[in-house]
Structure formats: C-alpha cells, structure tokens
Amino acid sequence: MVKEALGDGLSLGADISYVDQPSPKGTANAVEAAKDVLDGEDRFLVVYGDNYYGPRAVSRLVEMSRRASSDLLIGAARVLDASQFGRLTVKDGVVGGIREKSAKKGAGEVIAGLYLMDQSIFPAIVKTKLSTRGEFELTDSIQSLIDQDRRFRMVLLNDQEWLGISYPWDLLGANRLALDLMESARDGMVEPGVHVHGMLHLSRGGVIRSGCYLEGPVFIGEGGVVGPNAYLRPYTVIGPGAKVGAYCDVKNSILMERAKVPHLSYVGDSIVGAGCSLGAGTITANLRFDDASIVSMVKGRRVDTGRRKLGAIIGDNVRTGINVSLLPGVKIGPGAWIGPGVTVGRDVVAGARIKR
Structure with missing residues (x-):
C-alpha cells in the first residue's frame, strides 16, 4: 500500500528506498531491518506508519535537534486517556522512563511514534528481549539506553500535529x-x-x-x-x-x-x-x-x-x-x-x- 501510494518518491521531490521486514517481530525488529540502509547516517528519523502526523510534526523534531544536538528525541502528545499508548515519565523535558500500554486510564504524555535517533539504537536492539506480547519492542530498546544515561528529550506535539490511530473510526478524525x-x-x-x-x-x-x-x-x-x-x-x-x-x-x-x-x-x-x-x-x-x-x-x-x-x-x-x-x-x-x-x-x- 505504501509503495503504491509513494512509489520512488520522485514526484514528491524525494528518493525513497524500501526494506522488507521478513516477519512482523515488532518495532525494534523493523528498525533493525533498516540497519544496512542507515549505515553511515549520524542521525535519522523513525516514524510509525499507523498514526496521523501534521506537516509540522517532523520539522519540530529537526528544529529541536539543531538546538539540542547531543540529545536524542521522542515525539510525544498529551492525551486524556493514556491507556492505549506507551506512557512517558518526564522531568524538565527529559524522558526518565517509558511504560507500555496498561489498563490504567488517565491523562498523560504518551509516545507519538516519532523519534530522532542515532546509531546507538542498534546495539540496544540486539540486547532487547522478547516482550510479553511476543515482539521486540522499540520502547524497550530506548529504555535500555535511558538506563545507560543516554538522554532523550521530549518534543510535545499539539492536537493538530498528531493523532493516534487505535481503532478504525479514528481515521475519521485523521481525515478531518x-x-x-x-x-x-x-x-x-x-x-x-x-x-x-x-x-x-x-x-x-x-x-x-x-x-x-x-x-x-x-x-x-x-x-x-x-x-x-x-x-x-x-x-x-x-x-x-x-x-x-x-x-x-x-x-x-x-x-x-x-x-x-x-x-x-x-x-x-x-x-x-x-x-x-x-x-x-x-x-x-x-x-x-x-x-x-x-x-x-x-x-x-x-x-x-x-x-x-x-x-x-x-x-x-x-x-x-x-x-x-x-x-x-x-x-x-x-x-x-x-x-x-x-x-x-x-x-x-x-x-x-x-x-x-
């Protein structure tokens, strides 16, 4: 579907390459599949394919990276019910921890599926263990870097820049x-x-x-x-x-x-x-x-x-x-x-x- 919509990207002024993830083993495994393509890149963006992002969302991370060049970045959003998303603990704009989805409802900052990363993520992915969902979770890889004092700064997106797509009817909100x-x-x-x-x-x-x-x-x-x-x-x-x-x-x-x-x-x-x-x-x-x-x-x-x-x-x-x-x-x-x-x-x- 993505290939059909975007092709080689030339009509969009871009050069798009595609990498197959042989089997769906989770988000960390998906990033690892692109390791060879990203070889030599100091920094790169990781963007989930199942959310809506407004035109300013990606540029917000790029602008922040220029101001905080040593930090890695996590796009986040504040929602009224954080139970459907990975939840962040944040102090002074720095991410201290990530909690995966839970039944506990309530407002909070959640992962928006948008990251600016560097090559340090790949050794962390290799050490990532299979989650209870039977997948290799990118959030677990990021948490291991945080535990090693690698600093991730939060970039808070507004409700025009991000919408999480959890259910089919969420597409109507994204469409709007x-x-x-x-x-x-x-x-x-x-x-x-x-x-x-x-x-x-x-x-x-x-x-x-x-x-x-x-x-x-x-x-x-x-x-x-x-x-x-x-x-x-x-x-x-x-x-x-x-x-x-x-x-x-x-x-x-x-x-x-x-x-x-x-x-x-x-x-x-x-x-x-x-x-x-x-x-x-x-x-x-x-x-x-x-x-x-x-x-x-x-x-x-x-x-x-x-x-x-x-x-x-x-x-x-x-x-x-x-x-x-x-x-x-x-x-x-x-x-x-x-x-x-x-x-x-x-x-x-x-x-x-x-x-x-």
Whole structure:
C-alpha cells in the first residue's frame, strides 16, 4: 500500500528506498531491518506508519535537534486517556522512563511514534528481549539506553500535529485534520448547476454532474464521479474512481478507491472500503435514539468510541442489496454480501453471506 501510494518518491521531490521486514517481530525488529540502509547516517528519523502526523510534526523534531544536538528525541502528545499508548515519565523535558500500554486510564504524555535517533539504537536492539506480547519492542530498546544515561528529550506535539490511530473510526478524525489543511483545486469537470460552498479539491478526471450541492471541505480523487443531484457534506472524501450517484447524501465519510454508492443512499460518519457496491436505499444509521456515545465490539469487548455519531465501517469489496440498513457502529468484514432488506445490528465477518 505504501509503495503504491509513494512509489520512488520522485514526484514528491524525494528518493525513497524500501526494506522488507521478513516477519512482523515488532518495532525494534523493523528498525533493525533498516540497519544496512542507515549505515553511515549520524542521525535519522523513525516514524510509525499507523498514526496521523501534521506537516509540522517532523520539522519540530529537526528544529529541536539543531538546538539540542547531543540529545536524542521522542515525539510525544498529551492525551486524556493514556491507556492505549506507551506512557512517558518526564522531568524538565527529559524522558526518565517509558511504560507500555496498561489498563490504567488517565491523562498523560504518551509516545507519538516519532523519534530522532542515532546509531546507538542498534546495539540496544540486539540486547532487547522478547516482550510479553511476543515482539521486540522499540520502547524497550530506548529504555535500555535511558538506563545507560543516554538522554532523550521530549518534543510535545499539539492536537493538530498528531493523532493516534487505535481503532478504525479514528481515521475519521485523521481525515478531518488532513482536510482542514487541504488546498483548493478544480482539475476535473464541473457541470452547470452545481453549487459549491467551502473548500473543494477536485482531482484530474473527476466529474461533478448537474444538480449537486457540496459543502466543503470535500476531496474528490482522480476519476471520481459525483451526481447528478447528489449532496456531499463537510469532511467527505471520494476516492479515486469512486462514484456517488443520484439522490445520495454523504457526510463526514471516506469512500475508498472504486467504491460505489450509485443511488438513493445515505452514508454518514462512515468508512466504505475499496471496491464496495452499496445497493439502492442502503442507509448507514449514525445516531442512537438516546444520543449516547456509540459502542463497538473489538476483539470480543465493548469499546466506547467516544463518538455521538458513527455510521458503519465497511471493508473492501462488500456488496449490499437494496434497502439495507446498517445500525450505528457496525463493522462489515471484507468480501461480505448483505442481501436485500436486511437490517444489520451486529458485526459481520469477512466473506459472510447474510440473507433476510
């Protein structure tokens, strides 16, 4: 996925090389896999691939390294519930220790998955033992350096510079942050009779047909088609080759590449995977009657999403028949088919065939 998105980096003004991690043995093992590529580099950045970082996040670490040239750096963020992240103990901006995820809730500074390191990390990785999760943890390697009096300074990122992605619905928050920074573009075709209010990025080959009403920010990828007579509300992304057809309402949602919502459907606060096809009259309910926060099942336990509004999380290549209703917070596994007239009130496993 990363290779497909970035390629060799030339179009971005960069030169990108790729290193395979033969088997997923943890974050320390991933860094170790890049050892030969990093040979000769005095310092380098390590950035986790499963978080959102704003454009200033990396430059903040680089700027700090120039002011504190002898220190290594850990990007951090302050959150209200630190239980989902590795937690830092900090005094006067210097990291004294790292604690891995725990059930204990409460506010605190947590690891943002962004580091500035030097070659000293590699001997520490070699000595790192397998964790209780069965992985070689980079945080354990860093802790061993801290125990040897190697100084790591914290760089605190704000809520526009970092968002941790722990659950699928966190992508909606990351999407909001990214679209707030989006630049306007009209590289596709806008037919007469289209009303646009707010920021719109229409990519090459995209088409907005007559009668559509758009409230930005809205992003339409290459070859994306909207309308005629469709309504796109703020923080909506229509991926490359995706389609939203007549009399559809899409709000605060992400439609991946080639997803199709052809007609008479509502998609709100949802994620629709690549290659999906939603039949006419498919509705994603996104609000409970009691206005309470929506709960979703994750690995057999109920997780409070912290969201008053949340629709469906739909995997790749899912198909729904006509008049399908998806209740708030349900997740549909890749390749599942939902037959006509079905109301889905619980998660659906990958490849399932659900009939009325």
